[in-house]
Amino acid sequence: MFAISLGGPSLDQLKRIDLPDPPPPGHGQLLVRMHAASLNFLDLAVAFGQYPGIVYPLVPVADGVGEIIAIGDGATGVALGDRVALHPKAMWFSGRGSVEKAGITRGVTLPGSLMEIATVDAQSVVRLADHLSWEQGATLPIAATTAWNALSCANIVPGSNVVLLGTGGASTIALQLAKARGARVIVTSSSDAKLAYAREIGADETINYTASPNWDQDVVTLTNGLGADLVLDTVGTATFPRSLSAARYGGVVFTIGFVTGTALEIDLMPIIVKALRVQGNNTGSAEDFAKAMQAIQASRIEPVLAKTFGIGELAEAYYAQSHGPVGKIAIRLDW
Template sequence: MRAYHLDAPRLDALRLVDVPQPRPGMGEVLVRLRAASLNYVDLAVATGAFPAALPLIPVADGAGEVMEIGPGVSGLTEGERVIPHFLPDWSAGPLPPLASRRMRGITMPGSLAECAVVPAAGLVPIPSHLSFAEAATLPIAATTAWRAVRTGAVRPGSTVLLLGTGGVSLFALQFAKASGARVIITSSSDAKLDRARALGADETINYAAVPDWDRQVLELTGGAGADLVVETGGAKTFARSLNAAAAEGTVFVIGFLSGGDLEASLFPIILKMLRVIGSNTGSVADLREAVRAIDATGLRPVVDRVHDFADATGAYETLSRGGHFGKIAITLEHGHRAQL
């Protein structure tokens, strides 16, 4: 089968190779992958910013159909459309210890291949209204956004602040609006903010024009702040996120785009009794809940661009340049673009 190998932590070390097709063992399923989707962690792995067990088949997220069922597996049928979760061994409950935590595209083979063997317990059915390219965006981004909205107890009347217009932020926007919340979103692009409004955002802030965007959040909320802040920026935005949060609010930390080493005052956390929650995506059960919500509401992931399998390196380059709105997908449909 065709697959990409990342041999070293450099984008020019990503190469297309022919490798033997794997076979499923006890409790496993062979999935014919039809699409993959990039997350920032994939770029971090490919550039050495995040440790991984190289060489490996990269990319955490993908979607496809059941091709072969291993012994001891029930409840699945050949041809069924499925999503393999990023953390296939985290079924539910507490996060497994790091030493036993397998991660697709980081410590085990990922989605840049025509086929992948995955634990059956880590598979979730694809909503019928989604394409493979759309479904491939769900494992990390939708699960993380769903967990953020659930952790922040978002309900009618809540205010949610989202930083940027990446995949997690746009999923959180749609989940929060479905929950009856008011959503404020930031970007440095007015065009992206217009698109966010079309998705349901109530207020938008261009942080390039308004560098003290946290103060504007407070003004927009009458001084109260946001009940949930989905913090994607990292070191350079964290202090402002604390300032923008409401008393007893939640700052859900998922990203490190501007670095991971913080210098921030503890006083906002203490005085406002904030909950600062780190995120490592979520469990398979969380993904199932997110998928049920997507199925019930008809929500569609925002896919900015779909690259062909032969142009996987180009997909990474698109992600590294920024400027996209939502997710970047890669089709494995044998040279044909996945339909959105």
């Protein structure tokens, strides 16, 4: 079968290879013929040598979807022909995370999605919502699980105020899921065009942080002096202090991004005085992902696809991902 190998920390090291066809699935396992994948910041970090502990060569890309073509004994809740998403945390099926569960990741420590046929544990797949295309489904495993956990952590209900930094994959699906929960959503970006699109897909308020660098105070004003119940910080060092400032008393700052770095000096007083909860996240369990998928199915949410590339256009796909697309970059596995 075909696969893509990343031989080292450079896009020049991506190449198509032949691998032996997988053996029949073992106990509790499935064979999945892969149809699409999508890129996350994690995949960029792996491709450019910015993720610790990577051993090359590897089959890259965490997120992917496909069709079940074989079922091992003891695998329940699935059927031949089911369209499924492969959860990237291959051994984190449910419950609280651990170093072991969170550390085993497709495209990082295990072969990723850029292969014809994947062997996976049946407990690590989630059935795709019926209305989603392969490419739409491929955008969801990391982004939707993360967004769902952020909204659940902050107990977002109708009337809650949610702030989303940027218009990448996690932010756009968080916007759609937050609106499905009845929340009021504020989106920040440096691009008026991206903010206009955010309003098209449901944002109630938008802030251009270049034109208004004190965007945290704008959030407080837009929420009648309260601040946000949830701030989803996808950026890191450059935004984190203002994220704390934008949160309401007892609010949650859910920190998932590090595109501007991870090291900073911070004033603890806002956290203490406002009784804030600062929550990190390393995706979540397959059970969390299944709950997000149920919400996507019920509300017929269509994830935002920035652009789809073929398997022969991988370098272009990675390049597009590195330039901050609105939504997600998908890859058709058209071998």
